[in-house]
Structure formats: C-alpha cells, structure tokens
Amino acid sequence: MLRYIYADEIDKFPKLKRSMFLDRADQFKTRLEWDVTVDDKGEERDEYDALNPLYVIWEKPDGTHGGSMRLLPTTGPCMVNDHFLHLTDGVRIESPLIWECTRFCLARDTEPRTAAALMLAGGEVMTGFGVEHYVGVFDARMVRIYRLIGSSPEVLGTQGTGRDQISVGLWSFTDEARKKVAERAGLDPDLSRAWFEAAFGSDRQVGFAQSA
Numbered sequence: 001m002l003r004y005i006y007a008d009e010i011d012k013f014p015k016l017k018r019s020m021f022l023d024r025a026d027q028f029k030t031r032l033e034w035d036v037t038v039d040d041k042g043e044e045r046d047e048y049d050a051l052n053p054l055y056v057i058w059e060k061p062d063g064t065h066g067g068s069m070r071l072l073p074t075t076g077p078c079m080v081n082d083h084f085l086h087l088t089d090g091v092r093i094e095s096p097l098i099w100e101c102t103r104f105c106l107a108r109d110t111e112p113r114t115a116a117a118l119m120l121a122g123g124e125v126m127t128g129f130g131v132e133h134y135v136g137v138f139d140a141r142m143v144r145i146y147r148l149i150g151s152s153p154e155v156l157g158t159q160g161t162g163r164d165q166i167s168v169g170l171w172s173f174t175d176e177a178r179k180k181v182a183e184r185a186g187l188d189p190d191l192s193r194a195w196f197e198a199a200f201g202s203d204r205q206v207g208f209a210q211s212a
Contacts, residue, residue: 002121002192003057004199007049019065020057021045023107032139048072048079048102056121058114060107067114070103071125074135078102080168084137087157087168097132099125101171104142116185119151123173123181124196133170140165150180 003016010017021043028034028044038044051072058066072078074093078100081092101122106114122134136153138146140163146152153169160166182189 001059002117002124002195003055003059004121004125004196005055005057007052007055010055015063016057016059016065018043019107020055020068020105023065023068024103024105026108027105028103048077051077054125056118056125058110058117058121060110065107066110067106067118068103069101069105069118069122071122071134072100072102074098074100080135080137084166084168087137087159087166089157093135097130098135098170099131099133101134101136104136104138113185113187115145116149116151116181117187119149120178120181120185120187120189120192121196122171123178124192126173128196128200133172135168135170137166137168139163139167149184151177 003013005013005016021041025036025038025042025044028036029038036044037046048070054071055068056071057068060066073096074081075096079102080088080100081094085092104115104118125131126134135156138153143152151171151173153171156168156170158165158167178189182192185192
C-alpha cells in the first residue's frame, strides 16, 4: 500500500523507517556509489531529512519498505537550488506551486510496479495539495524507467554523457498521465485516492506545516 508520512511522524512506523533508510544506503551508496553519508547503523540520511519532508512510501505486505521518494517545497532549502544550479544556468526554481522530489529509491526485492505506484502517489499529492509541478535531478538510468511508467519530465538542463549524464526535470500530472501510471502500477485510481485521503483527510492544508 501507499503511505504518506512526514518526517516528524516516521518514528511511529519503526519497521518501515528502518528498512527505508537501509534501502537508501543500499541503492545510493552500494549500488550507485554516490557520495552519500551512511551512519553506523547502515542507514543513509542527509541534511534534507531534518527539514520535515513528506515521505511517499510503498509499503510491502510484511510492513517493510518497497520504494519511496522525498518531497520538499522549493520555497525553502532544496537540493536543486543548493547543489545543482549549474544545470539551470544559475536560475533558482522557487514557487509554492513547485515541490522538489528527491531520493527516489527502490528496494532490491520490490515489485516491478513499485516505481509506477510511487509516481501515482506523487500525482495524488499534486492534486490534493494544489501543486502544479515537481522538480528533480535524475541520472541517465532513470530516463528509461520514467518512459516505461509513462511519466517523463520536461528536461530543463543536462550535463555529461552516457551513464554519467545528470539532468534536472520538471514533472506535471494530467488526467491522462494519471490513468497511464495507474494502469502501469496495477492500482485502481479510487484505491489510490482512498490511501491519500486516509493519510490527510478532507481538511488538509496546502503546504508544509514546518517547512513552508
């Protein structure tokens, strides 16, 4: 199922929390060999996890992490403005209608549909919170994944070639895209919406309680 959990509430889900940060270390440090920090517990975190981001998580039937991504508003500190301005020719992306999506992570043994399920959840957040776009930095391996899911971004800037290529992209979410992603995820859109409503209810506020 899909979970929507702010960082200040993640301790309520210890099994899910532990497995998510372990899987992040496995993907970003072990498999991709990124220059990220892994603590003595084997978990990967960075400074943006301390800003009360919203985690969107695919939870497996046993309660562990299958996949996740991290959302933050671009009106505050975010990776694209703090570290990747060279990809946007120095132009900062700052708007209450644009949120940043980072740390897109898939567990080694997750279901093939997990990536699409996360994209569908991202669309639920956009619809529910009035967000118009996501911005994010991605590497070459993700291009094929986005295309297969049916959720390719508008590329704003690129550096490098081949496997070393990194880009910054902007995502929107139309009704047509929602249908395609839901089909790819094998999920009923009504169920997806129900999971979102279960997390936020009908009286949700647009934005981040502590970060906006």
